[in-house]
Amino acid sequence: MSAVTTTSAPPKPRTQEPSWRDRLTRRPALLKLGALLVIAAVAVPVLHSRWASGTWPAPLTVDLTEPLGKVSDWIIDNRDGHPLFLYFFGHISNAVVLSVRGVYLVLLALGWAGTTALAALVAWRAAGVKLAAGTVVALAACGLLGMWVPTMQTLALMAVAVAASVILGAFLGLAAGLSDRTFRILRPVLDTMQVLPAFAYLLPVVLIFGIGVPAAVLATVVYAAPPMARLTALGLREADKGVLEAVESLGATARQRLFTARLPLARKQLLLGLNQTIMMALSMAVIASVIGAAGLGDRVYQALASVDVGQALAAGLPIVLMAIVLDRVTAAAGSGDREQGRSWLPAALGVLAVAAVAVATRLAGSLLWPEAWSIEIAPTVNKAVGWMTDHLYSGVPVIGGTADWAGHFTSFVLDPIRSGLTALPWYAVLLLVAALAWLIGTWKSALTAALAMAAIGVLGVWKPSMDTLSQVVAAVAVTLLIGFAIGIAASRSSRLERVLRPVLDVMQTMPQFVYLIPVVALFGVGRAPAAAAAVVYALPAVVRITTQGLQQVSPAALESARSLGATSGQQLRQVQLPLARPSLLLAVNQGVVLVLAVVIIGGLVGGGALGYDVVFGLAQGDLATGLKAGAAIVCLGLMLDRVTQPSRAARKEDA
Amino acid sequence: MNRRTALKSTALGLGALLLTGCGAADMTQQASPYANAAGAKTVTLSVQSWVGAQADVAVAKLILERELGYRVDTVQVDEVPAWDALSQGRVDMIMEDWGHPEQEARYVKDKKTIVPAGEVGVIGHIGWWVPKYFADKHPDVTDWRNLNKYADQFKTPESGGKGQLLDGSPSYVTNDKALVNNLKLNYQVVFSGSEAAQITQIQRFAKEKKPFLTYWYKPQWLFEQVPMVEVKLPKYSEECAAKAPEDIDCEYPTTPLAKYMNANFAKKGGKAAQFLKNFKWDAEQQNAVSLMIADQKLSPDEAARKWVAANENVWRAWLPK
Numbered sequence: 023m024s025a026v027t028t029t030s031a032p033p034k035p036r037t038q039e040p041s042w043r044d045r046l047t048r049r050p051a052l053l054k055l056g057a058l059l060v061i062a063a064v065a066v067p068v069l070h071s072r073w074a075s076g077t078w079p080a081p082l083t084v085d086l087t088e089p090l091g092k093v094s095d096w097i098i099d100n101r102d103g104h105p106l107f108l109y110f111f112g113h114i115s116n117a118v119v120l121s122v123r124g125v126y127l128v129l130l131a132l133g134w135a136g137t138t139a140l141a142a143l144v145a146w147r148a149a150g151v152k153l154a155a156g157t158v159v160a161l162a163a164c165g166l167l168g169m170w171v172p173t174m175q176t177l178a179l180m181a182v183a184v185a186a187s188v189i190l191g192a193f194l195g196l197a198a199g200l201s202d203r204t205f206r207i208l209r210p211v212l213d214t215m216q217v218l219p220a221f222a223y224l225l226p227v228v229l230i231f232g233i234g235v236p237a238a239v240l241a242t243v244v245y246a247a248p249p250m251a252r253l254t255a256l257g258l259r260e261a262d263k264g265v266l267e268a269v270e271s272l273g274a275t276a277r278q279r280l281f282t283a284r285l286p287l288a289r290k291q292l293l294l295g296l297n298q299t300i301m302m303a304l305s306m307a308v309i310a311s312v313i314g315a316a317g318l319g320d321r322v323y324q325a326l327a328s329v330d331v332g333q334a335l336a337a338g339l340p341i342v343l344m345a346i347v348l349d350r351v352t353a354a355a356g357s358g359d360r361e362q363g364r365s366w367l368p369a370a371l372g373v374l375a376v377a378a379v380a381v382a383t384r385l386a387g388s389l390l391w392p393e394a395w396s397i398e399i400a401p402t403v404n405k406a407v408g409w410m411t412d413h414l415y416s417g418v419p420v421i422g423g424t425a426d427w428a429g430h431f432t433s434f435v436l437d438p439i440r441s442g443l444t445a446l447p448w449y450a451v452l453l454l455v456a457a458l459a460w461l462i463g464t465w466k467s468a469l470t471a472a473l474a475m476a477a478i479g480v481l482g483v484w485k486p487s488m489d490t491l492s493q494v495v496a497a498v499a500v501t502l503l504i505g506f507a508i509g510i511a512a513s514r515s516s517r518l519e520r521v522l523r524p525v526l527d528v529m530q531t532m533p534q535f536v537y538l539i540p541v542v543a544l545f546g547v548g549r550a551p552a553a554a555a556a557v558v559y560a561l562p563a564v565v566r567i568t569t570q571g572l573q574q575v576s577p578a579a580l581e582s583a584r585s586l587g588a589t590s591g592q593q594l595r596q597v598q599l600p601l602a603r604p605s606l607l608l609a610v611n612q613g614v615v616l617v618l619a620v621v622i623i624g625g626l627v628g629g630g631a632l633g634y635d636v637v638f639g640l641a642q643g644d645l646a647t648g649l650k651a652g653a654a655i656v657c658l659g660l661m662l663d664r665v666t667q668p669s670r671a672a673r674k675e676d677a
Numbered sequence: 678m679n680r681r682t683a684l685k686s687t688a689l690g691l692g693a694l695l696l697t698g699c700g701a702a703d704m705t706q707q708a709s710p711y712a713n714a715a716g717a718k719t720v721t722l723s724v725q726s727w728v729g730a731q732a733d734v735a736v737a738k739l740i741l742e743r744e745l746g747y748r749v750d751t752v753q754v755d756e757v758p759a760w761d762a763l764s765q766g767r768v769d770m771i772m773e774d775w776g777h778p779e780q781e782a783r784y785v786k787d788k789k790t791i792v793p794a795g796e797v798g799v800i801g802h803i804g805w806w807v808p809k810y811f812a813d814k815h816p817d818v819t820d821w822r823n824l825n826k827y828a829d830q831f832k833t834p835e836s837g838g839k840g841q842l843l844d845g846s847p848s849y850v851t852n853d854k855a856l857v858n859n860l861k862l863n864y865q866v867v868f869s870g871s872e873a874a875q876i877t878q879i880q881r882f883a884k885e886k887k888p889f890l891t892y893w894y895k896p897q898w899l900f901e902q903v904p905m906v907e908v909k910l911p912k913y914s915e916e917c918a919a920k921a922p923e924d925i926d927c928e929y930p931t932t933p934l935a936k937y938m939n940a941n942f943a944k945k946g947g948k949a950a951q952f953l954k955n956f957k958w959d960a961e962q963q964n965a966v967s968l969m970i971a972d973q974k975l976s977p978d979e980a981a982r983k984w985v986a987a988n989e990n991v992w993r994a995w996l997p998k
Contacts, residue, residue: 101765232761232765232767233758233761234762320752324753326873327726327728327731327753327871327872327873329873329876329971333976400974401974404974411881415881425881429833429834432835433834538873539873539874542874542881543881546833546878547843547869547875547878548833548834548867624870626870626871628835628868628869628870628874628878630867630868637847637871640758641755641757641758641846642757642848643757643758643760
């Protein structure tokens with residue numbers, strides 16, 4: 023998820039766009055509310071007389087526990103005998119294992135020096151000398167942290183997952199880019215898949231493939247392919263019509279048009295798609311360790327089990343470094359600044375150099391990173407974290423300790439929201455959701471949102487879903503409060519922005535598992551630490567989008583405001599914020615999506631509700647519980663996205 | 678040109694078919710892609726999330742590698758999925774199991790893909806515990822009948838007005854919700870979602886000398902850091918254990934921890950399988966290693982190295998003759 027905004031350009035302010043404003047402030051809003059009121063007036067008395075209860079009425083639920091349990095038993099009993107598994111899933115699983123193993127063996131055979139040289143070569147050709155140097159430093163850091171072998175395992179897994187995602191995504195994107203009907207069908211599906219928490223994808227693949235690398239790779243592919251498909255389709259569709267007409271008039275066949283004009287024109291979008299796919303896959307690498315992904319993710323997960331933050335950080339840092347390097351390299355390749363110098367000579371020399379380095383290390387007999395060259399960061403980090411939690415937990419004069427905050431937050435924010443949501447009659451929740459979604463979007467999104475909520479009720483997980491929802495609402499409120507404040511400050515001071523940038527990068531790419539334990543040490547077990555982790559994770563995106571949105575407000579508008587003698591505060595309130603409104607809405611949407619993802623993971627630290635059910639399902643092999651919760655998470659994600667998603671026009675097409 | 682592409686694609690398709698092989702592919706017989714990378718004999722051990730199991734694995738791993746020349750891979754899997762992975766041969770061995778009768782019936786009795794591999798030598802015990810500093814001041818808290826008296830002191834923001842009973846990872850065996858209900862206790866079970874979170878919370882409470890009531894188990898290294906006293910629950914009996922899960926109203930049984938092995942590995946695993954069957958130590962020895970890992974923050978490998986260096990007479994007996 024971290025990918026969603028890492029590189030995407032901020033939504034540009036739309037100077038000539040009265041439409042969203044009109045729709046929001048003039049009559050249509052009243053009209054929509056009126057229509058909903060009519061629906062409510064007719065439906066509510068009927069519903070209330072039949073099923074008067076706060077939570078979803080029992081007669082309207084469908085119990086899936088038994089059928090799901092049966093499916094799971096059938097799969098376990100037939101996995102080693104049924105033709106479906108022998109001739110279909112078995113081959114998929116085999117192919118995954120073979121390709122991951124292949125890449126892994128190549129990386130090991132290249133040795134640490136060869137791999138580093140190869141990575142530097144690729145970075146140099148794609149993005150220039152500076153980033154090549156960065157790549158070398160990053161890989162060396164992985165070695166120094168004593169994480170060389172796990173890094174290679176993760177790289178191998180990632181390479182296979184990304185390749186499969188790109189192929190699958192490009193194929194889907196091609197279909198959607200060339201056919202309007204496919205586009206119409208795929209578009210909402212892909213949009214939705216991008217906002218779903220990674221955790222929800224784990225159970226279905228485990229059900230079929232069992233715990234292990236194949237399941238991890240496939241979950242990653244499902245998670246990472248949508249951005250590639252989306253951006254391929256958009257790239258193909260947005261190709262310059264004039265160029266296409268010119269090519270057509272030259273008598274090119276459909277295929278020639280595709281390969282000589284449309285694909286090259288979409289190059290930028292394709293590379294952006296690759297970039298996002300890589301980032302999504304990396305963020306999944308750690309979460310997939312819950313289902314046996316091995317590599318760095320597993321190290322983080324194992325360190326978590328022994329409450330060893332330092333060790334978790336040592337395994338988490340290589341992921342952060344890989345993410346930053348891969349992000350910068352693919353982004354640079356996509357920006358197209360380096361069209362020049364496409365001669366083959368330097369590349370060939372580079373390949374020779376890599377081969378020479380690989381042979382040299384092989385002869386020197388040190389294929390793996392030499393153990394002597396490593397630094398232990400774990401003890402220092404643990405000491406620092408220990409000191410911090412000891413001194414902040416309680417008894418801080420005046421402001422109180424973090425434990426007190428967590429307590430107040432739980433009793434005065436989380437509890438009231440939760441009891442409010444559960445006490446609210448179920449039809450009122452549906453109407454409320456529909457009203458919110460309709461006011462900001464179209465009747466279609468309102469219907470989707472309401473139906474998603476209804477599906478949650480039918481699944482029989484209304485109560486835990488309301489619990490999760492209350493955590494999301496509270497965490498989003500805090501995120502927006504802090505995020506907008508920092509964003510406004512950063513947009514006014516370029517020095518602050520420069521300082522913030524690397525911090526935000528790290529916060530965004532750091533695997534969430536790493537900060538789960540310090541968060542528990544600070545806030546205790548419960549819903550408060552889950553909310554805190556969610557805030558930490560969602561903050562960077564909100565800050566970044568807010569800053570960029572505010573900075574891109576047209577200078578002319580600001581200038582005229584200034585010339586009219588507006589104070590800086592007035593400028594902000596009356597010019598910048600209103601003009602940056604689309605970005606602020608986008609920030610809200612992103613914030614909600616990211617918060618949901620982490621609140622779910624919060625099940626690991628006492629967040630309870632849906633997240634706990636998924637963890638429970640995975641841990642106990644109780645797939646019925648897990649899958650129901652997973653489906654509810656999907657519905658909740660869908661609803662939250664629709665409720666915060668401004669109508670399409672206001673949303674930038676860049677993921 | 679079209680003919681040629683058609684030809685080409687048929688050839689490609691045929692090639693792909695040949696590559697994957699038209700035959701069956703049994704995905705339950707696939708090892709990890711990272712296994713055997715150095716071309717050595719490899720054993721894959723499942724590591725459970727608690728530190729005791731990490732200690733078992735670390736010591737077994739060290740001896741397998743150093744004395745018997747194997748390469749050992751470890752995978753962290755939760756308990757129930759680990760049985761599935763063991764049955765499929767994705768892992769060769771579970772070093773410490775706390776009793777899963779349902780899985781045992783399915784895999785050991787019916788499918789015969791898993792075989793028992795002896796006992797760990799440690800007796801496991803699950804129960805409810807309060808910190809010693811609290812029990813010293815209020816000795817009667819150790820009887821469940823008096824728990825309601827103290828519910829107020831065990832309150833937290835998460836327990837909503839009732840006392841908090843801190844529960845652990847979702848993968849652990851627990852009847853706590855049923856117990857609270859059936860014993861009419863004014864308590865709320867709060868699931869911490871992972872053992873790591875639970876330990877962190879207990880350490881935090883202990884530092885503040887705050888009262889708490891927690892689900893916990895023995896042997897466990899945390900007792901060395903935070904001394905705790907067990908709360909006596911109604912006596913365990915066979916009839917009680919046979920009740921439906923939601924009707925259970927007695928304490929947890931004590932379980933001799935067991936080892937399980939993939940059936941194939943047991944037959945063909947050679948010296949490694951023999952050694953792992955022989956592996957047996959007691960709670961004190963296991964705790965010594967656990968404590969080095971969890972408290973002194975040594976890496977499991979290092980902790981195992983220290984223990985192995987000091988206890989040669991113990992592990993020599995495990996080596997196959």
